[in-house]
Amino acid sequence: MSAVSSGGVVLDGVGQGWWLVASEDDGSRRVVGGPFPQRTDASWAAGAHADRGSGSVRPVYGVRRADGVLHHRPSPQEWAWLAHLGGQLDRLPEDWDTGLSDDDPLATLVVEVAAALAEAGLPLHDSTGPDREAGGACLTPETGLGIVLTWRQHDRMSVDQLHGAAADTAVQRVMNTALAEVLRARGFVVDAFGGASGHVIRLAD
Structure with missing residues (x-):
């Protein structure tokens, strides 16, 4: 045509x-x-x-x-998506990639996990930004281990505990599990980690 x-x-x-x-x-x-x-x-x-x-x-x-x-x-939608993903990655701690080269598999894994969570509508936690009280997914890269993954609830739940400690604990467990299930559905290797229902995303062998 x-x-x-x-x-x-x-x-x-x-x-x-x-x-x-x-x-x-x-x-x-x-x-x-x-x-x-x-x-x-x-x-x-x-x-x-x-x-x-x-x-x-x-x-x-x-x-x-x-x-x-x-x-x-690249379509306008793809440019908008890349801008959104970049904004999510900017929420990571400033030193998250210290000691990691641009082609380090762990750095690549962080970007892939952040993208998968964003595509599922799950934001990363902005620990130092103006919305830090809102919560979100926390990604902590650990060399030789992978990415430690937890969910941070809104300050109303996690800090003020307006609904009580039991509700805070129960919701935390549910959200940590939900994060893990979303990433497993996307093909990531996710294992239980720690005693508070946290998880670690492993590097592929």
Whole structure:
């Protein structure tokens, strides 16, 4: 499909937006629709192709040149996600990566775990920021061990204990277990750690 619809961004014959890409049996791919301004529009169109038995069609964000070649580009949603993840990582203690190189497996694991928690809607605890009383997941990298994982409740529960010590203990246990189960569901190796229902995320062998 060489024509660019009115929904795309056209600059000197270049179409940018969401495109529908079909995967062929021989492993090749071809553009079958687009561009669409929003991912939801492309997803609806992909569903219509599937209903017609057009095979595997999925939305891809990118720039299609005049010669028909589609170059993948990060979508606005991907840029927003990276900004959100960066904000979560900024909540870690300033010295969390001291002694770790950029390609250290433990540093990579921290980023992967933070991303998995963020994708599940679980924020990291900002221990020094303006929202530190709100709580969140606490990640503590330990060389040779992995990442110690615990949940920090809101100060109303953990510090003020407005609902009593028993409620604080019970909720803490539930949240620690929930964190572990979420990460296990994402394929991480998670073991029990310590006597307070905490967990450790192990480096893959």
